[in-house]
Amino acid sequence: MADTGEAIPLGFEEHFPAPLPITVDLLDYSGRSWTVRVKKRGENVFLTLGWENFVKDNNLEDGKHLNFIYDRQRTFYVIIFGHNMCSEFRSFPQVVVEVDDYENGEEVIGKMKSNKYSCNTRAETLEWIIAIIDFLQPFSFLINAHVVNFFKDKQWEAVDEEWMSCLKDEKPENILLIPSGGVQDHWPASLKEFVHTLRSLSFPREQADLQAILADVDMVPLSTVLSQGMNLKKKHEVEVLSSVVSSVVKSVGAPTVVDVGAGQGYLAQVLSFQYKHSVVAIDSSSHHGKVTDARAARIRKHFAAQMRKSGSGNKCPDVPMTITCRVLSTEMLKALTDVPLEKNDMDFNGSSLDEGQSRSQSSSDATRSCSLVLAGLHACGDLSVTMLRTFMECEEVKAVVSIGCCYNLLSEKSSEDSCSKCGYPMSAGLKSLGFSLGKNARDLACQSAERWSSLGEDAGLQNFELHSFRAAFQMVLSKHYPEILATSPSIGRQGKAFRRQQQRKSIETPAAVDTTRKDTDNKKPMGQTSSNFDMCSSFEKFCLSAFSRLNLEHPRDLDLNATWKEADAFTELIGPYWSIRAALGPVLETLILLDRLMFLQEQGDSIKVVMLPIFEPTISPRNVAIIARRL
DSSP states (O other): OOOOOSOOOOOGGOOOOOOEEEEOOHHHHTTEEEEEEEEEEEEEEEEEEEETTTTOOOTOOOOOOEEEEEEETTEEEEEESSSSSOOOEEEEEEEOOGGGOOOOOOOOHHHHHSOOOOOOSSSHHHHHHHHHHHHHHGHHHHHHHOGGGTTTGGGGGGOOHHHHHHHHHHHHHTTTTTGTOOTTTSHHHHHHHHHHHHHHHOOOOOOOHHHSTTTTOOOOOTTTTTTTTTTTTHHHHHHHHHHHHHHHHHHHTTTEEETTTTTTSSSHHHHHHHTTTTEEESOOOOOOOOHHHHHHHHHHHHHHHHHHHOOOOOOOOOOOOOEEEOOOOOOHHHHHHOOOOOOOEEEEGGGGGGGTOOOOHHHHTTTGOOOOEEEEEEEEEEHHHHHHHHHHHHHTTEEEEEEEEEEOOOBOOOTTTTOOSHHHHHHHSHHHOOOOOOHHHHHHOOOHHHHHHHHHHHHHHHHHHHHHHHHHHHHHHHHHHHHTTTOOOOOTTHHHHHHHHHHHHHHHHHHHHTTTTSOOOOSSSSTTOOHHHHHHHHHHHHHHHHHTTTTTTOOTTHHHHHHHHHHHHTTTGGHHHHHHHHTTTHHHHHHHHHHHHHHHHTTTOOOOOOOOEOOOTTOSSEEEEEEEEOO
């Protein structure tokens, strides 16, 4: 419906009480749907509504009708009428909620899936991108913040005071649900709107019904031989992705799969031994190449023995070909796809495949008659981008299946840099908008809502404590080592090591968990609770370890107890602050993914592309695959 700025008269509004507003922006809702929750005399009715049939009563009880009214404030109103009554309601875009989902009258808003955007066309993708940018710009102070400076820069003062005042007393488990879209009834309306908007702008992460979307997907469980050495996460990823890649290979008729960033070759070996595809595995680590070859040889030996035992005359699948090379450019990857398949265990160095080196005439004719599919399971940083560009520039690449990760390692075009091969932005549409991310935003895009929500209360509190220690240590560096602070020092995996120490301590002395939360020890200094005493001691150990990692001497005049006292007054704010900031991560990741999708959509009708969450997000949060093929 066009935005005319005029109200749509229905002729009966005066007979009913003033309607309440639906909190959705005016977009082209043609063909889209809402679910409206109607509160009626203590009962809850869920109605699925479509824009094109909004005046129909297909989803309503007999004698009841539903109408939309559009006013000048770009707000939709709903009037439910029948039996001379008007009910309160709430509405969420693209939500389908069954009545059975409503449990014991509890609020379900935070659990609803409320994405009102789509990306089936370039125009829709651009609309989504613009909505994300418009929302993110006022929160640049959060995106660009470095939490290690939390105490030093008093970062909490930049956040809505009402939000922080509310969240500092909130239960840790509720704080951890903020990145997932969880809100509480008593929170400020503006905070709930912030969380809900973030959720609506994020690409849905629930695992797609692959068999309904992709043709010929045959999800075959991995045998114990093929899954040997895989953890649960890797097994799930390889099991799902191998079936998707095999389906794509069949659909385009390509005889060869190139596994880019193959690691130890798990995906390549399943594609080879289980799905009988010819596979080339490319990885930058020569160690990974050797592990891949050794593992593939053992698997092949097992398959050969089985065939001999069964008397089968079938040929045992070939082991994947391994190539060791750090792929630095599209040209390098295109050159690697020309390598004859009968040569195995090839090792290239940077000089043998220069970025500007043209491919030989022999490879451009004889060997390039072989079409192929590029596949990448969590190809790191720019490698996923290189795969997409290679697909566009190399006619022999008939399809690509890419799942990216490590957005923090993406290269980004700066205002002075005219390089067209950077990892972000890729699409002409996003380039024209001139929206830059920066390192902190790319780091933030790696945050996973599923990982946050899966943390228990104890793990969550430990996580916040470690952030407090690191931020307080930043105050120490600022005062005593300003020249070191200017270099943005990293203290490595200090947090994880310290967390393991704390976990061992809690196991050895279970009672410590309770005593640290009670002010019962009269032997502690005046004004300190047992918790404060223990936290100060832990902070001192953290600092000593950090000094050691940075090769710094412990300053003689350093009073770590005083530093911690200064920070401790605000430690209750670091969890809420970090959670609010982390909630921006899925939206930033969505922006990066939509940029890649739109890059492919801009190439015209000769390319068919879809973006799908193919893994179970609680197992593998980085689960969005971009699947493109030539028509």
